[in-house]
Amino acid sequence: MKSTELRWRAGCKRLAPLVTLVLIISGAQATTKPRTGGVLRVEFLASSSTLDPRAWKTGSRDFATNERIASLVFDRLVALDNYGRFVPQLATEWTHDTSFRRWQFTIRLGVKFSDGAALTAADAAGALALLLPEDLKATASGNSVIFQSAEQRPDLLEILASGPYFVYRAIPDGVLIGTGPFTLDDTSRGFKPVGEAAANQHLRFSANESCWAGRPFLDAVDVSLGVPPLRALFDLQVGKAELVELAPDIARRAAQSNTRVWASSPLTLYALRFDSGQPQSENVALREALALSLDRTTMAGVLLQKQGEPAAALLPQWLSGYAFLFRAEMDIERAKQLRASLPANVAGGASPLRVQPQALSDLARLLAERVAVNARQVGLSVQPLLKTGARDASSRAADVADVHLFVWRYSLLSPGEELREFARVELAKDSKESNVADPDRRYAWERKILEERKLIPLVALPDYAGLAPTVRDWQPSAWGEWRLADVWLEPAGAEPAVTRNPSPAVTAASGVRP
Amino acid sequence: MARGDSAEHHVRELAHRVSAELAKNKVNCVNWNNHKAVSESRSQQWKGMFVEELQGAQSDSAAAAGNCDVSVYLERTPAQVVLTADVENGNGKQVLFAAIPRAGIPAESGSVSAQRLEKELLWQQSERILDAIFVHGEDGASDRLVVLQKDVLNVYEKRSGSWKEVQSKPLGDATTTQRGPHGELYYSMDQADRVKMVLAGKTCQANLGDAAAPSCQQNLDVWRTGMLLSSSCSSQVWWLRSDGGDMTVPDRLELTNPSLPATQAPVAELATPGPVLSISSGEALRADTAVVFNLSTGNYEVYRIALACGL
Numbered sequence: 163m164k165s166t167e168l169r170w171r172a173g174c175k176r177l178a179p180l181v182t183l184v185l186i187i188s189g190a191q192a193t194t195k196p197r198t199g200g201v202l203r204v205e206f207l208a209s210s211s212t213l214d215p216r217a218w219k220t221g222s223r224d225f226a227t228n229e230r231i232a233s234l235v236f237d238r239l240v241a242l243d244n245y246g247r248f249v250p251q252l253a254t255e256w257t258h259d260t261s262f263r264r265w266q267f268t269i270r271l272g273v274k275f276s277d278g279a280a281l282t283a284a285d286a287a288g289a290l291a292l293l294l295p296e297d298l299k300a301t302a303s304g305n306s307v308i309f310q311s312a313e314q315r316p317d318l319l320e321i322l323a324s325g326p327y328f329v330y331r332a333i334p335d336g337v338l339i340g341t342g343p344f345t346l347d348d349t350s351r352g353f354k355p356v357g358e359a360a361a362n363q364h365l366r367f368s369a370n371e372s373c374w375a376g377r378p379f380l381d382a383v384d385v386s387l388g389v390p391p392l393r394a395l396f397d398l399q400v401g402k403a404e405l406v407e408l409a410p411d412i413a414r415r416a417a418q419s420n421t422r423v424w425a426s427s428p429l430t431l432y433a434l435r436f437d438s439g440q441p442q443s444e445n446v447a448l449r450e451a452l453a454l455s456l457d458r459t460t461m462a463g464v465l466l467q468k469q470g471e472p473a474a475a476l477l478p479q480w481l482s483g484y485a486f487l488f489r490a491e492m493d494i495e496r497a498k499q500l501r502a503s504l505p506a507n508v509a510g511g512a513s514p515l516r517v518q519p520q521a522l523s524d525l526a527r528l529l530a531e532r533v534a535v536n537a538r539q540v541g542l543s544v545q546p547l548l549k550t551g552a553r554d555a556s557s558r559a560a561d562v563a564d565v566h567l568f569v570w571r572y573s574l575l576s577p578g579e580e581l582r583e584f585a586r587v588e589l590a591k592d593s594k595e596s597n598v599a600d601p602d603r604r605y606a607w608e609r610k611i612l613e614e615r616k617l618i619p620l621v622a623l624p625d626y627a628g629l630a631p632t633v634r635d636w637q638p639s640a641w642g643e644w645r646l647a648d649v650w651l652e653p654a655g656a657e658p659a660v661t662r663n664p665s666p667a668v669t670a671a672s673g674v675r676p
Numbered sequence: 677m678a679r680g681d682s683a684e685h686h687v688r689e690l691a692h693r694v695s696a697e698l699a700k701n702k703v704n705c706v707n708w709n710n711h712k713a714v715s716e717s718r719s720q721q722w723k724g725m726f727v728e729e730l731q732g733a734q735s736d737s738a739a740a741a742g743n744c745d746v747s748v749y750l751e752r753t754p755a756q757v758v759l760t761a762d763v764e765n766g767n768g769k770q771v772l773f774a775a776i777p778r779a780g781i782p783a784e785s786g787s788v789s790a791q792r793l794e795k796e797l798l799w800q801q802s803e804r805i806l807d808a809i810f811v812h813g814e815d816g817a818s819d820r821l822v823v824l825q826k827d828v829l830n831v832y833e834k835r836s837g838s839w840k841e842v843q844s845k846p847l848g849d850a851t852t853t854q855r856g857p858h859g860e861l862y863y864s865m866d867q868a869d870r871v872k873m874v875l876a877g878k879t880c881q882a883n884l885g886d887a888a889a890p891s892c893q894q895n896l897d898v899w900r901t902g903m904l905l906s907s908s909c910s911s912q913v914w915w916l917r918s919d920g921g922d923m924t925v926p927d928r929l930e931l932t933n934p935s936l937p938a939t940q941a942p943v944a945e946l947a948t949p950g951p952v953l954s955i956s957s958g959e960a961l962r963a964d965t966a967v968v969f970n971l972s973t974g975n976y977e978v979y980r981i982a983l984a985c986g987l
Contacts, residue, residue: 194920194921194922195858195899196855196856196922242754242755243974244974245778245779245973245974245975246752246754246755246756246777246778246779246781247778247779247802247974248755248779319755320754320755343855375855376853376854376855376856376857377854377855378855379855379856479751480753480754481753481754482753482758483751483752483753483756483757483758483760483775484749484751484758484760484771484773486749486751487760487762487771575754575755577753601758601773601774601775602771602772602773605771605773634922635856635922635923635924636924637923637924639754640754641754647855648855648856648923650856
């Protein structure tokens, strides 16, 4: 052992010049040095967007577009990384009392808004106070933001790390500014807010040179809104865009043509909601019969060509952890028995059950038609309302829906708060359920809602995006954050991005539990 | 004794609640299902605690799956690991939950593969590590580990089998504020108590043996490309490099002949659990130190990389 050591030391001395020489010559290196510069061209399907989180509609499909664009400009108090850890952002530390009713967040010093003004606790509290659930109060105290709630809030970090809970400040002309990695160029500030959809809007975001977390690698992000699905794929493939949102049917085509495709966990739920104002909707046996007639496996496997998965719960498995407990098995015989127990004029003859898709997308039409086919198998008459364009008053009256086929886009990392929002919007009533952060209570509540059969989940779909080979350090979250501040661009013509093994965050949606 | 917010506490409390649901507190077996929520060893550890708390010797956890009164499912959500206990108590099913914050579950080291290149996990932490060097203690001195973060240089010594912090030097003005920060350590056995740090646009010198602040000067920011490595059983010197992906992909360490072009095929490879962020050495050619971002755990890990003889 000793002689080996001596020989090794002697060898070191002999090789000293070689050490110097080889340190000069270049081989491959540890992780490629990120390149600063370049413009990332991003295309969204949504035709409009707003940076104002106060205007975002929970559960809407536009929410994801708004959130992704806003994250270029705004920061949150905390973030959740892909390993389940809360990471300080604008807050550097936080504490809570033993009952989780009072939280205190210390605001990071030295952070500036894009107009040069320093971030204060009052700014953060003022912005968040307008966004938080009613029972949750945010106030500034010195350099801290205090959150106080009558209800236990062990999930406050999950709430603040997702959804609309960005920190912003309104400047006198009404524009919201932030502390994030990019700033919206002045020429883009006149873009129309949500509700005033103007197709083909174009926004440009420039790197925030004084961002507290460091300047982003990209010089700018160019955002195009309202790009048709096929056009987006085409633009990606011919090099006119580096990152495009893909519709589910286009994602399949893109993957088949060897385009780099990212898929999130299932983030969009398609479900049926019985209209409480319609007489047929109050019939429990009818709701049960319709629910038991549905063939979700075919919907996911054939209609969606496996781009989605059957859904039996309101909250997805990846968010609640217990969705596998809810079964949505088709039971034709039981459904027929229930149908037989109903009067013939219920969902039959001249009184079909009218199903109205919330949005007349191709997928919504297909699902509505499939619901009608499934229902017919058990003797229920279901009529999809798929007409578009102007109609007279009498036809509109005849088209009053008994059932709505709606879309819900998940946006919160707190399953309790997500379920509460879901119930508030889709059941049109404020929840009296408390402490839904507790999984036992939340599960019981979700089960109660599902057993009523007024809401019937159908399928859930991931978000898809197509990426150019030049996009590097693409590290999105499974719940849909794109994190463009850490992305950098390989120069055109350089070696394409390594894709031999995607990171856990970019794997395709996981299947449902057996 | 488990702390009130520890994973062990949550597991035992769930078992206690399950026990209360069961008729006469009798349980025939536990059907335990870990859906990739935690590592299998962690899962088995929790199962042991659960069974122990539930019934002690009465439980027969080895019974066939599917026929048990109690089924436990481990699922992972973005912020938690959710344990769902499905209990059949004679009056129907009861479902109980425990939610364990993922951040509170200690990370586990990956397995060490036996190849010509061997790696030994020395250190791991969640804070980003820019570079690290392991210095083997000579003549009875303790081993030392020097860890460079974007804002601090930490020095640890091996005492009684574990690492103890002996110095922590804030970098002050040299703190890296870049996104994706990079920094490198240089060490020479001739100056065993000093390290050189190359940070963004700065070069700093630091003493390892005292609390003096590092002294810095402006300099060029040039990235190192690899490190020499030798084995104790031959005089051949090799070049150790990584495959050079980005932060999203697993990487591998490659051993090549430094006198041949860089495009040559490596003579040995060693997979790493994530991108290799730096390769350096505190032991001249005997062993190198690699910093790896573990994509599975999200931790930054420091490995000692050595060449094995006779393989």
